[in-house]
Amino acid sequence: MSAVKIKINDEEYNLIIEKKRSTKNMYLRIKDNLDIYVTCNIFCSDKEIMNFVKKNENGILKMIDKMKKKKEKEEYFYYLGKRYDLIYLNNKDINFGEEKVFVPTSFNIDNWYKKEALRIFQEELDKMYRKFIYHIPYPSLTIRKMKTRWGVCNVKTKRITLNLELIKKDKVYLDYVIVHELSHLLYANHSKDFWKCVENNFPDYKKIRKELKYDE
Numbered sequence: 001m002s003a004v005k006i007k008i009n010d011e012e013y014n015l016i017i018e019k020k021r022s023t024k025n026m027y028l029r030i031k032d033n034l035d036i037y038v039t040c041n042i043f044c045s046d047k048e049i050m051n052f053v054k055k056n057e058n059g060i061l062k063m064i065d066k067m068k069k070k071k072e073k074e075e076y077f078y079y080l081g082k083r084y085d086l087i088y089l090n091n092k093d094i095n096f097g098e099e100k101v102f103v104p105t106s107f108n109i110d111n112w113y114k115k116e117a118l119r120i121f122q123e124e125l126d127k128m129y130r131k132f133i134y135h136i137p138y139p140s141l142t143i144r145k146m147k148t149r150w151g152v153c154n155v156k157t158k159r160i161t162l163n164l165e166l167i168k169k170d171k172v173y174l175d176y177v178i179v180h181e182l183s184h185l186l187y188a189n190h191s192k193d194f195w196k197c198v199e200n201n202f203p204d205y206k207k208i209r210k211e212l213k214y215d216e
């Protein structure tokens with residue numbers, strides 16, 4: 001595999017050439033990062049490849065355009081209730097702009113979310129626990145992705161599990177789910193007393209619960 005820089009319509013792209021013994025024809029594709037891949041037979045010359053690219057410039061531009069549009073739709077980054085455009089760059093670290101977030105091409109979003117959630121969820125749990133007006137045992141915290149629930153409370157082990165997805169939302173939702181689960185340490189059910197306990201610790205809970213579409 002080899003790579004060269006090429007220019008199409010004044011824009012520079014990486015052209016990656018993959019030569020394979022088994023490939024008879026030459027063909028093109030565009031990767032997510034807008035690199036152009038040409039696959040051809042091992043006996044193909046550079047000149048043949050460049051002619052092939054030149055001949056297909058219009059097609060390449062169309063494919064790049066399509067890929068850009070697809071990425072625009074998909075590549076949003078949600079963090080604490082704000083939406084950012086996700087831009088991949090050759091930098092080392094994550095950088096937040098006003099409406100954009102710049103990340104390295106090797107960036108693993110879920111790992112980053114997990115790291116942030118470990119810090120923020122624990123901070124919020126401690127904050128809500130301190131403010132809690134009834135005496136309850138201090139719970140341990142687990143964070144994971146869940147499909148159907150924002151939080152779970154295991155009364156026996158005094159363990160609260162929070163959905164990692166909460167990192168994408170405004171902190172007010174996280175705080176509500178924490179209060180909800182803390183209240184389960186007092187009431188294992190969803191009785192009237194349970195909801196009274198939630199309300200006493202989180203007066204605005206009805207609105208937030210509705211917005212979260214959370215009946216648990």
Ligand SMILES: [Zn+2]
Nearest residue numbers: 180184190216
């Ligand atoms: Zn519940």
